Amino acid sequence: xxxxxxxxxxxxxxxxxxxxxxxxxxxxxxxxxxxxxxxxxxxxxxxxxxxxxxxxxxxxxxxxxxxxxxxxxxxxxxxxxxxxxxxxxxxxxxxxxxxxxxxxxxxxxxxxxxxxxxxxxxxxxxxxxxxxxxxxxxxxxxxxxxxxxxxxxxxxxxxxxxxxxxxxxxxxxxxxxxxxxxxxxxxxxxxxxxxxxxxxxxxxxxxxxxxxxxxxxxxxxxxxxxxxxxxxxxxxxxxxxxxxxxxxxxxxxxxxxxxxxxxxxxxxxxxxxxxxxxxxxxxxxxxxxxxxxxxx
Amino acid sequence: xxxxxxxxxxxxxxxxxxxxxxxxxxxxxxxxxxxxxxxxxxxxxxxxxxxxxxxxxxxxxxxxxxxxxxxxxxxxxxxxxxxxxxxxxxxxxxxxxxxxxxxxxxxxxxxxxxxxxxxxxxxxxxxxxxxxxxxxxxxxxxxxxxxxxxxxxxxxxxxxxxxxxxxxxxxxxxxxxxxxxxxxxxxxxxxxxxxxxxxxxxxxxxxxxxxxxxxxxxxxxxxxxxxxxxxxxxxxxxxxxxxxxxxxxxxxxxxxxxxxxxxxxxxxxxxxxxxxxxxxxxxxxxxxxxxxxxxxxxxxxxxxxxxxxxxxxxxxxxxxxxxxxxxxxxxxxxxxxxxxxxxxxxxxxxxxxxxxxxxxxxxxxxxxxxxxxxxxxxxxxxxxxxxxxxxxxxx
Numbered sequence: 079x080x081x082x083x084x085x086x087x088x089x090x091x092x093x094x095x096x097x098x099x100x101x102x103x104x105x106x107x108x109x110x111x112x113x114x115x116x117x118x119x120x121x122x123x124x125x126x127x128x129x130x131x132x133x134x135x136x137x138x139x140x141x142x143x144x145x146x147x148x149x150x151x152x153x154x155x156x157x158x159x160x161x162x163x164x165x166x167x168x169x170x171x172x173x174x175x176x177x178x179x180x181x182x183x184x185x186x187x188x189x190x191x192x193x194x195x196x197x198x199x200x201x202x203x204x205x206x207x208x209x210x211x212x213x214x215x216x217x218x219x220x221x222x223x224x225x226x227x228x229x230x231x232x233x234x235x236x237x238x239x240x241x242x243x244x245x246x247x248x249x250x251x252x253x254x255x256x257x258x259x260x261x262x263x264x265x266x267x268x269x270x271x272x273x274x275x276x277x278x279x280x281x282x283x284x285x286x287x288x289x290x291x292x293x294x295x296x297x298x299x300x301x302x303x304x305x306x307x308x309x310x311x312x313x314x315x316x317x318x319x320x321x322x323x324x325x326x327x328x329x330x331x332x333x334x335x336x337x338x339x340x341x342x343x344x345x346x347x348x349x350x351x352x353x354x355x356x357x358x359x360x361x362x363x364x365x366x367x368x369x370x371x372x373x374x
Numbered sequence: 375x376x377x378x379x380x381x382x383x384x385x386x387x388x389x390x391x392x393x394x395x396x397x398x399x400x401x402x403x404x405x406x407x408x409x410x411x412x413x414x415x416x417x418x419x420x421x422x423x424x425x426x427x428x429x430x431x432x433x434x435x436x437x438x439x440x441x442x443x444x445x446x447x448x449x450x451x452x453x454x455x456x457x458x459x460x461x462x463x464x465x466x467x468x469x470x471x472x473x474x475x476x477x478x479x480x481x482x483x484x485x486x487x488x489x490x491x492x493x494x495x496x497x498x499x500x501x502x503x504x505x506x507x508x509x510x511x512x513x514x515x516x517x518x519x520x521x522x523x524x525x526x527x528x529x530x531x532x533x534x535x536x537x538x539x540x541x542x543x544x545x546x547x548x549x550x551x552x553x554x555x556x557x558x559x560x561x562x563x564x565x566x567x568x569x570x571x572x573x574x575x576x577x578x579x580x581x582x583x584x585x586x587x588x589x590x591x592x593x594x595x596x597x598x599x600x601x602x603x604x605x606x607x608x609x610x611x612x613x614x615x616x617x618x619x620x621x622x623x624x625x626x627x628x629x630x631x632x633x634x635x636x637x638x639x640x641x642x643x644x645x646x647x648x649x650x651x652x653x654x655x656x657x658x659x660x661x662x663x664x665x666x667x668x669x670x671x672x673x674x675x676x677x678x679x680x681x682x683x684x685x686x687x688x689x690x691x692x693x694x695x696x697x698x699x700x701x702x703x704x705x706x707x708x709x710x711x712x713x714x715x716x717x718x719x720x721x722x723x724x725x726x727x728x729x730x731x732x733x734x735x736x737x738x739x740x741x742x743x744x745x746x747x748x749x750x751x752x753x754x755x756x757x758x759x760x761x762x763x764x765x766x767x768x769x
Binding site for chain 1: 387583
């Protein structure tokens with residue numbers, strides 16, 4: 079289990095991380111969300127010793143993370159890149175060796191990953207000869223070739239087409255199913271909702287929300303309400319309408335709102351063809367958590 | 375990955391990737407060929423061979439004459455060969471056609487095509503006189519002792535400025551050695567600089583640093599490229615020694631072989647010192663286009679050291695040469711220049727080597743910190759100050 083306790087990092091006048099704490103449990107996928115500059119990359123870099131925190135500690139199975147622990151971590155940075163002129167197989171073996179897999183162990187791991195990603199016939203090709211999509215696959219393999227106990231991926235879904243997204247989601251699920259703890263950051267919130275079980279939302283260096291996605295939704299004081307009134311531009315008498323399109327109104331309302339009154343009001347305007355009352359989406363939670371902090 | 379194994383893996387990658395490239399093989403071949411050519415050139419191009427002359431002889435001739443002419447010719451700087459002509463007519467025809475340079479008739483008269491060749495005339499005159507003399511002595515029927523007394527004593531030849539000639543030959547060796555050292559250090563230093571920038575510009579650096587400590591990565595790169603350089607310099611040195619052994623030229627001073635051996639040692643130390651600078655400089659920029667601007671200050675220091683060493687080569691016993699052989703930036707070159715002359719006390723070499731190694735280790739720590747502070751800062755050039763104070767020493 080990865081435990082991050084009170085992580086603090088200051089760059090000059092900017093507080094990049096402000097007492098950030100959360101955990102990543104083996105076998106689970108954690109989505110790490112936050113606006114640009116919120117501190118996601120700084121946190122991830124701190125896990126790999128690429129950033130020296132000013133305060134707080136990072137533990138892996140109860141031990142302070144050092145080079146020995148990091149040998150069991152895999153990292154895919156947001157800035158993608160490998161050696162363009164090095165052969166794919168050789169390159170992956172090099173990274174496997176740097177993570178402590180020696181001799182045949184390293185070669186076996188490379189063979190397994192090339193097979194898993196459908197790149198067996200490209201092992202002898204230079205990286206630069208591969209298509210963009212295949213280069214992305216090799217990048218992922220470079221992070222995970224040693225089957226790490228903790229996989230940290232910074233924006234792994236950015237730049238992927240829908241098929242790529244699906245393939246990566248499956249891979250992350252498999253990785254977690256094999257017992258690894260997975261932490262990834264993303265801007266694509268709808269996607270995160272499908273992939274991760276847990277979520278950590280960070281804003282201005284502070285963790286504003288974290289927990290199991292379903293529990294957070296259930297515990298939220300808000301509900302999502304969708305109403306469609308046929309042939310009418312009816313609007314409820316509530317301020318926080320999220321969007322309105324083709325007569326379909328979507329709002330975030332208090333869980334204790336008087337549904338009967340709203341429904342009666344809608345019916346008076348026309349035929350109600352849709353009336354959905356459900357827990358908020360992750361996007362709702364995110365926007366609520368982030369904008370909540372913005373308002374003093 | 376920590377410590378020795380991480381460094382070793384990095385070294386191995388640098389070695390494997392570079393040694394296998396065609397560019398490496400080709401450049402090694404070319405460098406070796408150039409050095410061999412420089413050493414062998416005087417002989418191959420005939421710099422030491424003498425101009426040749428052919429003498430046609432007609433009529434009465436002593437049997438020993440052709441040998442005498444060859445010997446005397448050799449002493450006077452001509453390669454003289456003899457051709458027997460059937461009669462005067464044939465000889466004149468050959469002379470007119472330019473097949474021979476002169477006709478010697480009955481060992482009495484010489485005939486030229488045009489103007490007389492004074493040097494060849496001297497050879498002929500001396501040879502004919504010696505032949506006549508031998509014939510006359512042979513006719514006297516003398517005792518062996520009398521014969522010996524008639525033999526002319528040979529002159530011994532020596533020069534008041536012999537030491538100076540030797541010195542100038544050693545200066546040549548020192549100069550060639552210095553140029554090679556300058557070339558090798560800036561060449562492989564530049565290699566390292568480009569290699570460091572490459573890892574930033576391709577963004578692989580962050581993947582690497584999540585697994586290897588910055589100082590280990592930098593040390594591994596320096597050592598790996600250094601080994602490649604050592605292999606190349608070694609091949610060239612062996613080729614040079616081989617060519618020297620084959621050429622057995624009298625112009626090569628006895629210190630040459632040892633100078634070549636010293637060249638290898640001072641390359642290792644000189645490269646080590648400057649590579650640390652090149653490595654730290656490379657970490658400050660993210661694009662290959664900026665490599666040139668980073669090389670310049672280091673190359674300038676290297677060039678100053680080179681001129682310092684040339685000065686030392688001209689006056690190896692001077693105080694500046696002595697001081698220069700202990701200052702790390704200049705020591706490899708100045709020491710090489712002094713060693714080319716020979717007579718450098720062993721303790722001075724030992725002290726210089728120890729100072730170099732100590733400085734390299736200390737500088738590696740400084741460069742490692744700059745490298746760690748700058749390696750992950752992509753985009754614009756990182757200022758030295760920012761790198762130094764922005765260091766992330768989480769490890």
